[in-house]
Amino acid sequence: MADEGFSDKNLTEGLVDPGQQARWFNRVREAHQAETAEDYVELIADLIEAQGEARVVDLANRFGVSHATVNKVIVRLNREGLVSNQPYRSLFLTETGKDLARRCKERHRVVLDFLLALGISPATAEADAEGVEHHVSEETLTAFRNFIARNR
Amino acid sequence: MADEGFSDKNLTEGLVDPGQQARWFNRVREAHQAETAEDYVELIADLIEAQGEARVVDLANRFGVSHATVNKVIVRLNREGLVSNQPYRSLFLTETGKDLARRCKERHRVVLDFLLALGISPATAEADAEGVEHHVSEETLTAFRNFIARNR
DNA sequence: AACAAAGTTTAGCCTTGGCAACAATTTGAA
DNA sequence: TTCAAATTGTTGCCAAGGCTAAACTTTGTT
Ligand SMILES: [Mn+2]
Ligand SMILES: [Mn+2]
Ligand SMILES: [Mn+2]
Ligand SMILES: [Mn+2]
Numbered sequence A, B: 001m002a003d004e005g006f007s008d009k010n011l012t013e014g015l016v017d018p019g020q021q022a023r024w025f026n027r028v029r030e031a032h033q034a035e036t037a038e039d040y041v042e043l044i045a046d047l048i049e050a051q052g053e054a055r056v057v058d059l060a061n062r063f064g065v066s067h068a069t070v071n072k073v074i075v076r077l078n079r080e081g082l083v084s085n086q087p088y089r090s091l092f093l094t095e096t097g098k099d100l101a102r103r104c105k106e107r108h109r110v111v112l113d114f115l116l117a118l119g120i121s122p123a124t125a126e127a128d129a130e131g132v133e134h135h136v137s138e139e140t141l142t143a144f145r146n147f148i149a150r151n152r
Numbered sequence C: 001a002a003c004a005a006a007g008t009t010t011a012g013c014c015t016t017g018g019c020a021a022c023a024a025t026t027t028g029a030a
Numbered sequence D: 001t002t003c004a005a006a007t008t009g010t011t012g013c014c015a016a017g018g019c020t021a022a023a024c025t026t027t028g029t030t
Helices: A008-013 A018-051 A056-063 A067-079 A095-117 A122-135 A138-150 B018-051 B056-063 B067-079 B095-118 B122-135 B138-150
Strands: none
Touching: A018 A056, A018 A067, A018 A095, A018 A122, A018 B018, A018 B056, A018 B122, A056 A067, A056 B018, A095 A122, A095 A138, A122 B018, A122 B122, A122 B138, A138 B095, A138 B122, B018 B056, B018 B067, B018 B095, B018 B122, B056 B067, B095 B122, B095 B138
């Protein structure tokens, strides 16, 4: 694979290398696949911390979807080793799930604080952060952290 | 062991209002539904501008998916009035499609330039922008534009 | 003109995450 | 204890976007 990125041909045509572009879109698709799991473990962790337990009905309310949808996702997360639960009982995170939740909450906080530091209103910052969080690289998160520190 | 308290605020301390949170997640879901259409019209416009035409095989290469997948999406975008095409011929945008493409390209450019102005490396900025662009509000875009202007 | 290559479309199949409707279990109040 | 309400689980449906394989059309070369 030679010289991915910016060949003469691509520059004259004003288009980036197709393989490079494909990798970018691939990364977005991977982020979307991880997104549901990330939001679920994050919210489950928040509910357990704030209320002592996370129930299906709470998740349904806070995600704005039906309890059937929540149940189906929980089955998948259980299968993937992020959630552990018994029938008709409240939800728990596995160690893997707790670890993912911790990292997601930290990332969420950085994105939110960055938008706030930029001067975005709290309501908009919270809304934007919920989507943006899944698409920021470590390099960008570091730049966000530096910006927050500089504007503290 | 559910809510045994009298005040509804006591036990939900540290958590945002459920209806508000549901609206945030709903907005993210709406963005995801619009995302494919946005990326397709943007890339179709780019290809037409750079190469004179947009073909299924080009889109497949640049998105990194099979040509069958592209075809199925094109059928949908045609049905929704964004793309106009004849069988076995190259793809065109309707006026609605061109308009959406123009707005998406502008938004993409703002997000990319903002990340670059923040000091993110070009490769990372391009990759992150492809996902982030679909989740930034007008308010945040305005703040991005201001930041770009201040750091020019 | 004939034929091979390239490009497009169609047909099945899959997974995710939506929904409503109904079934089963747990919980709380009589 | 009993029973209704709340909660959880199951079933069947749907659309979006992935895929492979096969059929079809256009294009280019001989
Ligand atoms: Mn999120
Ligand atoms: Mn989040
Ligand atoms: Mn994009
Ligand atoms: Mn884009």
